[in-house]
Amino acid sequence: MHGIHSIAFLAFEFPETTLMLCFETEKHKTIFRGATRKQSEHRKKAMATSLSFSPSLTLNTRFIAKTLPISCPSFLPLPFSKTLLSLSTRRRTLTVRAESPNGVDAVPHHYDFDLFTIGAGSGGVRASRFAANNGASVAICELPFSTISSDTTGGVGGTCVIRGCVPKKLLVYASKYSHEFEESNGFGWRYDSEPKHDWSSLIANKNAELQRLTGIYKNILKNAGIKLIEGHGKIIDPHTVDVNGKLYSAKHILVSVGGRPFIPDIPGKEHAIDSDAALDLPSKPEKIAIVGGGYIALEFAGIFNGLKSDVHVFIRQKKVLRGFDEEIRDFVAEQMSLRGIEFHTEESPQAIVKSADGSFSLKTNKGTVDGFSHIMFATGRRANTKNLGLESVGVKMAKDGAIEVDEYSQTSVPSIWAVGDVTNRVNLTPVALMEGMALVKTVFQDKPTKPDYRAVPSAVFSQPPIGQVGLTEEQAVQQYGDIDIFTANFRPLKATLSGLPDRVFMKLVVCAKTNEVLGLHMCGEDAPEIVQGFAVAIKAGLTKADFDATVGVHPSAAEEFVTMRTPTRKIRQSQSSEGKSDSEVKATAGV
Ligand SMILES: NC(=O)C1=CN([C@@H]2O[C@H](COP(=O)(O)OP(=O)(O)OC[C@H]3O[C@@H](n4cnc5c(N)ncnc54)[C@H](OP(=O)(O)O)[C@@H]3O)[C@@H](O)[C@H]2O)C=CC1
Numbered sequence: 383m384h385g386i387h388s389i390a391f392l393a394f395e396f397p398e399t400t401l402m403l404c405f406e407t408e409k410h411k412t413i414f415r416g417a418t419r420k421q422s423e424h425r426k427k428a429m430a431t432s433l434s435f436s437p438s439l440t441l442n443t444r445f446i447a448k449t450l451p452i453s454c455p456s457f458l459p460l461p462f463s464k465t466l467l468s469l470s471t472r473r474r475t476l477t478v479r480a481e482s483p484n485g486v487d488a489v490p491h492h493y494d495f496d497l498f499t500i501g502a503g504s505g506g507v508r509a510s511r512f513a514a515n516n517g518a519s520v521a522i523c524e525l526p527f528s529t530i531s532s533d534t535t536g537g538v539g540g541t542c543v544i545r546g547c548v549p550k551k552l553l554v555y556a557s558k559y560s561h562e563f564e565e566s567n568g569f570g571w572r573y574d575s576e577p578k579h580d581w582s583s584l585i586a587n588k589n590a591e592l593q594r595l596t597g598i599y600k601n602i603l604k605n606a607g608i609k610l611i612e613g614h615g616k617i618i619d620p621h622t623v624d625v626n627g628k629l630y631s632a633k634h635i636l637v638s639v640g641g642r643p644f645i646p647d648i649p650g651k652e653h654a655i656d657s658d659a660a661l662d663l664p665s666k667p668e669k670i671a672i673v674g675g676g677y678i679a680l681e682f683a684g685i686f687n688g689l690k691s692d693v694h695v696f697i698r699q700k701k702v703l704r705g706f707d708e709e710i711r712d713f714v715a716e717q718m719s720l721r722g723i724e725f726h727t728e729e730s731p732q733a734i735v736k737s738a739d740g741s742f743s744l745k746t747n748k749g750t751v752d753g754f755s756h757i758m759f760a761t762g763r764r765a766n767t768k769n770l771g772l773e774s775v776g777v778k779m780a781k782d783g784a785i786e787v788d789e790y791s792q793t794s795v796p797s798i799w800a801v802g803d804v805t806n807r808v809n810l811t812p813v814a815l816m817e818g819m820a821l822v823k824t825v826f827q828d829k830p831t832k833p834d835y836r837a838v839p840s841a842v843f844s845q846p847p848i849g850q851v852g853l854t855e856e857q858a859v860q861q862y863g864d865i866d867i868f869t870a871n872f873r874p875l876k877a878t879l880s881g882l883p884d885r886v887f888m889k890l891v892v893c894a895k896t897n898e899v900l901g902l903h904m905c906g907e908d909a910p911e912i913v914q915g916f917a918v919a920i921k922a923g924l925t926k927a928d929f930d931a932t933v934g935v936h937p938s939a940a941e942e943f944v945t946m947r948t949p950t951r952k953i954r955q956s957q958s959s960e961g962k963s964d965s966e967v968k969a970t971a972g973v
Pocket residue numbers: 646673674675676677678679681697698699703704730731760761762763808809810840841842843
């Protein structure tokens with residue numbers, strides 16, 4: 383699909399002569415290739431005229447644009463000119479496109495924009511502003527701001543900024559204090575009375591910050607020269623988007639509308655809240671049921687537990703966080719239970735019942751739990767693809783409603799692209815940013831680029847939090863067979879004086895054959911910050927020997943990653959030999 387060429391000629395008619403310029407187009411990029419030998423002495427004049435441009439040139443000269451076959455032996459290659467190059471890609475008056483099959487039409491066409499993006503979340507904003515930086519003319523449409531997403535509300539910044547990563551992290555910060563107050567006692571702090579939390583101040587401050595951020599994002603778009611259109615975008619044909627009845631044409635359309643929370647269809651589901659609502663409740667829950675055992679469920683369980691709500695988590699499996707390393711799954715649930723969260727395992731929700739006193743009961747396959755002030759569902763998210771006109775223009779979609787794309791984020795309709803959660807690949811903001819930037823390289827820089835999904839680090843901001851990068855033990859065994867596992871499970875220094883039962887778990891998954899560290903996992907304070915740093919080592923393919931050769935930062939939890947010397951166990955395809963954990967070895971040695 384990439385690297386298709388065609389040749390366009392542009393004739394400048396001056397009083398004395400005609401100058402023919404030759405441009406080679408490769409996708410959307412236009413490169414000046416030369417002028418005819420006969421008129422080459424006039425090149426400077428033509429250049430001077432065109433550079434002082436543009437209305438005068440259009441008025442005083444006549445453009446003749448032709449599309450000819452690719453071979454053109456009578457043209458001199460001219461080894462320049464950045465100025466003309468940028469002129470040719472930026473100025474709409476020079477769009478004498480002889481387009482190619484890379485997502486676009488075969489006949490020259492004038493569009494309102496090079497790129498029209500639907501959805502101003504992380505992926506859409508990033509792709510749009512990088513495209514604009516590359517000289518593309520860009521428009522982006524987004525729904526009006528609201529903390530709660532709906533068919534008619536959204537906001538510049540998208541899920542991450544308005545109802546995901548950012549507000550969630552602010553609430554995590556708020557909720558962590560209670561644990562820190564507890565810890566502080568062992569360090570000599572005394573409080574005359576229990577510290578009180580004011581939920582409405584937190585929510586008001588959080589909302590003011592969201593307003594500030596959405597304003598920043600609008601400015602980012604404005605400063606990049608991007609036209610922001612408020613309203614619902616609907617694709618009418620492969621090059622046209624309708625926003626509130628006004629039509630905009632574009633050479634490329636990018637769909638980056640993200641996803642929305644999904645609540646299974648059970649009786650009483652209208653009483654349930656989702657993560658959008660949970661971030662913006664008028665009052666703090668007294669007793670909350672959280673259904674689901676994924677990222678969102680665990681993060682909100684930590685938030686409400688820290689803010690002193692009575693928290694019950696209902697998971698339909700035996701363990702939380704399907705897909706994570708098994709030991710991490712066990713460890714995090716154990717630590718969260720020690721902080722007072724009650725896990726109800728292998729319980730599927732069947733109905734929500736509202737009582738006369740206004741409280742809610744959750745009925746599951748195992749029984750009914752009563753007295754909840756709130757019932758939250760964190761049972762996954764679904765792509766936000768309804769009413770975008772995708773089906774009618776022939777964009778293929780998966781059964782779950784996500785847009786199907788190839789490795790370059792191109793949909794089944796060549797001029798339509800999609801990035802971020804709407805494609806349901808790896809639903810993380812930094813991944814959407816990566817997909818957006820790869821897309822711009824492919825479409826606007828002529829460098830076909832696939833996002834690289836290897837060793838994408840991620841964190842769960844539970845309490846304690848989790849950080850992970852690379853393969854789980856189970857994945858590594860499946861892919862490589864012979865694996866060495868190094869673990870540390872220890873009581874952090876802080877817990878010695880705090881007296882709290884906090885522990886930290888860390889794990890390295892190492893390929894026995896190559897010594898490469900394939901996976902790194904941690905659950906404990908600062909895990910996301912620590913794992914971000916180590917993710918560079920994992921991405922770079924460093925070995926356990928490289929880790930061993932690195933001096934630790936002492937005293938820190940992070941140093942355990944470079945001081946684990948003895949494998950906890952060696953897994954071999956034929957047999958499995960058990961060893962001692964590194965902490966056990968150290969304890970025996972009196973370290
Ligand atoms: N820190 C971060 O990076 C964050 C990332 N995210 C992203 O957002 C995505 C969505 O998060 P989240 O909503 O937590 O989704 P997840 O897919 O992570 O978890 C959904 C949970 O709900 C359970 N579930 C699904 N359907 C039902 C049902 N009908 N009845 C009972 N339980 C059900 C799942 O169980 P089962 O395992 O059995 O399917 C699972 O435990 C994540 O995958 C992640 O990519 C979200 C928040 C934070």
